[in-house]
Amino acid sequence: MENKKAIVTGGNRGIGKGIVLSLLEQGYFVLATSRDSTKFDVTHPNLKLANLDVCDHASVADFQKIVNDYDPDILINNAGVTKDNLFLRMTEDDWDEVIDTNLNSVFRMTKLVVKGMLKKKWGRIINISSISGSMGNPGQTNYSASKAGVDAFSRSLAKELGSRNITVNSIAPGFIQTDMTDGLIHEEITKKIPLQRVGNVEDIASLVNFLVSEESNYITGQTLVVDGGLFMK
Amino acid sequence: MSEVLDKVVEIVCNQLTVNKEDVTPDSSFVEDLGADSLDTVELVMAFEEEFGLEIPDDEAENITTIKSAVDWIEKNS
Numbered sequence: 577m578e579n580k581k582a583i584v585t586g587g588n589r590g591i592g593k594g595i596v597l598s599l600l601e602q603g604y605f606v607l608a609t610s611r612d613s614t615k616f617d618v619t620h621p622n623l624k625l626a627n628l629d630v631c632d633h634a635s636v637a638d639f640q641k642i643v644n645d646y647d648p649d650i651l652i653n654n655a656g657v658t659k660d661n662l663f664l665r666m667t668e669d670d671w672d673e674v675i676d677t678n679l680n681s682v683f684r685m686t687k688l689v690v691k692g693m694l695k696k697k698w699g700r701i702i703n704i705s706s707i708s709g710s711m712g713n714p715g716q717t718n719y720s721a722s723k724a725g726v727d728a729f730s731r732s733l734a735k736e737l738g739s740r741n742i743t744v745n746s747i748a749p750g751f752i753q754t755d756m757t758d759g760l761i762h763e764e765i766t767k768k769i770p771l772q773r774v775g776n777v778e779d780i781a782s783l784v785n786f787l788v789s790e791e792s793n794y795i796t797g798q799t800l801v802v803d804g805g806l807f808m809k
Numbered sequence: 810m811s812e813v814l815d816k817v818v819e820i821v822c823n824q825l826t827v828n829k830e831d832v833t834p835d836s837s838f839v840e841d842l843g844a845d846s847l848d849t850v851e852l853v854m855a856f857e858e859e860f861g862l863e864i865p866d867d868e869a870e871n872i873t874t875i876k877s878a879v880d881w882i883e884k885n886s
Binding site for chain 1: 845847850851854
């Protein structure tokens with residue numbers, strides 16, 4: 577591996593941070609973005625940090641120059657939020673914020689990298705989705721719609737870019753122990769998971785390692801579920 | 810042959826792996842030279858890079874032949 581370069585959005589905590597650490601460990605160069613990169617508590621010679629609000633059009637437009645200089649081989653669209661509420665109580669603002677952060681941002685960020693990947697005739701785009709996008713989840717009409725959108729985006733873009741050796745895949749985590757799921761994880765849920773535990777960020781990061789590598793050359797347009805068997809089609 | 814035409818033909822031949830002899834000013838990228846839709850986007854990217862121009866998307870859509878590429882580039886450089 578000739579030290580490929582990856583951009584990871586929302587890389588400062590949760591699954592994103594796990595992915596950043598694991599890519600660094602594998603020898604990749606990583607540019608990790610977050611809304612406030614001063615809160616990033618990791619330093620590494622191959623790690624660069626950047627402030628980026630994926631919802632802010634101006635912030636994303638400014639980021640194009642950084643992307644062009646960095647010339648990434650890999651994009652991990654990881655930044656995401658939840659604003660859970662029963663549908664009847666969900667406000668349109670809650671809906672819009674989640675769709676914008678989780679789905680529209682994937683459009684914006686991917687736009688920044690595809691031209692460079694076309695020139696290299698090599699690229700990996702990995703979108704962090706959720707099993708919620710495939711199986712549905714009460715209180716998450718906004719979140720599950722955004723993640724189903726991401727999965728569909730991955731499939732269509734995979735078909736557009738396949739002939740140029742650029743693969744596009746989604747990873748759909750189940751319950752992973754992070755800040756985002758802190759209030760959600762309890763014993764009842766663990767009982768429903770065939771592997772009898774909630775996941776950790778390393779469970780997701782190890783699939784990312786595989787998908788960014790040459791080993792995954794023939795896999796594109798897929799939503800790969802990592803959930804301990806909770807959701808089976 | 811103008812310099813722009815020469816370069817455009819060279820870029821097109823490289824991108825679409827076709828022979829110079831098979832290319833005329835009226836050649837259509839898609840119909841005559843076998844380009845797919847992504848090829849046409851990449852051709853525009855290659856023209857932009859070679860000539861240091863930015864071709865707006867709505868105008869790029871009209872660049873479908875060697876001649877239309879040369880005309881646009883000559884008019885805008």
